[in-house]
Amino acid sequence: MSLIIATLSGAAVLVPLVVAMNLLFRVSGVANFGAGHFTVFAGSFAAYFASLGAFTSALLTVLATVVASVVAYFTAILPARRANVAPIGLTISTLGFGLVLGWLTHEIFGGAAHNIEPWVGGTVEILGTRVSVQRLVVIGAAAVLLFCLYLIFDRTLIGRTLAAVAQDSELAEMYGVRSRKFELLAWVVGGVGLAAGGLFQASLASVSVDTAPILLVNTFVAAVIGGLGSLAGSVAGAVVLSAGIAVTTEIGFGGKESVVVLLVLAAVLVVRPRGLFGSGAIGERV
Template sequence: MVSLAITALSVTAVLVPLVMSVSLVYRVSGVVNFGTGGFCVLAGAACASIGATNSLLGVVVTLLLGAVLGGLCYLIAILPAQRRGVPPIGLTLSTLGFGLLLTFLTRVGFGGEPSIIQPWWPGSFTVNGFQSANQRLLVIVLALLLVGLLYLLFDRTMVGRTLIAVADDSDLASMYGVRARRFELLAWVVSGVCLMIGGMFQATLASVSVDVAPTLLVYALVGAVIGGLGSLFGAVGGALVAAIGMTLTDAFIAPGYHLVAMFVILSLALVLRPQGLFTFRGTAERV
């Protein structure tokens, strides 16, 4: 049981930044970011390459790169199309194109081989006879810190509250002098950083490559929908449910059936609670 719990929590820690990113941009821009996998694989490759001699430098540069790419995705793939009245489905396809571009750049710049980031906390620990890497514990703690930071940003700062207002009604917010486009850009920047964090987490626990970009996208989308697409913190619960499903599938059925298990969970969630398992009236009003 200890091994299953640690594995499930570490998988959740990888999924949390991804599902929060997807939910954030959907709530603010009405767009599902299909470029999620491209961001993640670039993050792993960039951090592994840049941080080969200095891991801290690799992390910092990768986070800055995520902020820049998140902003560029909005400015290039979203904003021009929004001004021309392109419907949300068209905007979503634009993010897919941006993600494919990132995947191509990753293959050209870093090669197509799997990228592995050396553990930030080497060594292992033992609980009730089960041995696990310290990195798993570190990733779990960092994911909790990320959730806490985003909670403080959106619930305890004027910037976050203004972003919530833009997400709820951008036209009304603009009437009060809020420059909605700037806050949408901020949401995409934060989203890009979150995706880079998720990509780095995955590369420290296992590996990432251009071939797993579609799989990471599916994980992020399923987790976000299960928790409640558009509910930032409800998506955290969705990530946990998805991670538990994946872990139990590996342990009791067979490895390699993650996607089947996730789609079964997704189908049940949509039948029983289509608005999301963790979206309630109190949380639905939040980003």
């Protein structure tokens, strides 16, 4: 049971991050390599304003991260796109913005690790295993967030228009859809996902500028495992990678997680080069 809880709580942190990366890639063809720094910024921001109360600090964190995401779009993406910079150049631009955001996080909140107090204290026993209530809360919150995103993307006109822009932005423009507005919307929703990931990570462990590269690698690897650009694959990739890390820790090889991450990635790509849920069109873009 401890292995299952560790897998689910690890996946709960990764899922909103992977969804954010996959959504941006699907809509704009850009992999946000600043994702780790966005996550650390969110967790550090929440810890800094924790004295305002859990709800207030979480709300401010989401707003601040969304603002940072919008600023990234207007400064790192839009000008480069108008100059016809290739997608790889846009991806590098996101890394540059992430490094700047990481520097600002260090200067404003300090370089020490930050964590926030559990929203709900105490533990419960599940099948003989003591589990912190906070882990269950994070797992439940991630599931609710994922369900809300599913409703938005699959059951609303906005979601279907996003899908149309992702499929063929030029054709969508011909039908009167302003693809740039929906690309900006994708960055806003991505900012919400990155904020959620930062809140979840800081409430279960801690965040610091030094953890940003690890978070980025885990997010990107989980996205590739599930199928880069596939929202359905976000969950699968996060669960598979989290399970690999949890098993590594369970058998006493803690500290070797980076090796396991690469091994899991290699194993999946040998069987499914485009990822578990990757499509042919997305595979060509990768």
